[in-house]
Amino acid sequence: MTVTADAALHGPPSSAGLAELLRAPVQAALAARADALRSTLPVRPVTAADRFAWWTSLNAAQARNAALVDHLDALIGHLAGRPVLGCAPHDPMPTAALDAADGFTDALTARLMALYRAGRGPGSA
Numbered sequence: 001m002t003v004t005a006d007a008a009l010h011g012p013p014s015s016a017g018l019a020e021l022l023r024a025p026v027q028a029a030l031a032a033r034a035d036a037l038r039s040t041l042p043v044r045p046v047t048a049a050d051r052f053a054w055w056t057s058l059n060a061a062q063a064r065n066a067a068l069v070d071h072l073d074a075l076i077g078h079l080a081g082r083p084v085l086g087c088a089p090h091d092p093m094p095t096a097a098l099d100a101a102d103g104f105t106d107a108l109t110a111r112l113m114a115l116y117r118a119g120r121g122p123g124s125a
Contacts, residue, residue: 018116019092025109026093027079029101034072037065075100095120 045054074084075097083089
């Protein structure tokens with residue numbers, strides 16, 4: 001199914017159509033955020049022992065940023081079809097991904113995100 005932004009804003013969009021339309025810009029916003037944070041951190045080692053030493057060497061702000069990078073990477077994976085803990089496996093656009101992308105997208109994407117949230121109704125996670 002292909003949905004255009006114009007159709008989504010002027011017709012009654014389906015939740016699935018909006019999720020499809022939002023996937024790429026939300027992934028891009030999350031990736032840009034993760035990359036910006038990652039660039040402020042020391043290079044993350046590959047081995048488990050080195051990663052432990054790396055984590056313990058970080059100050060509090062760096063540790064928060066590193067944890068946020070991990071969270072953003074997990075959400076990006078979920079949007080790419082690799083379900084993440086805390087999000088329903090069948091949910092194409094988890095609220096956590098929308099929340100993490102808030103303020104990091106253009107005006108059109110922000111409007112589409114608001115339409116998607118409104119279509120989900122209250123209490124949807």
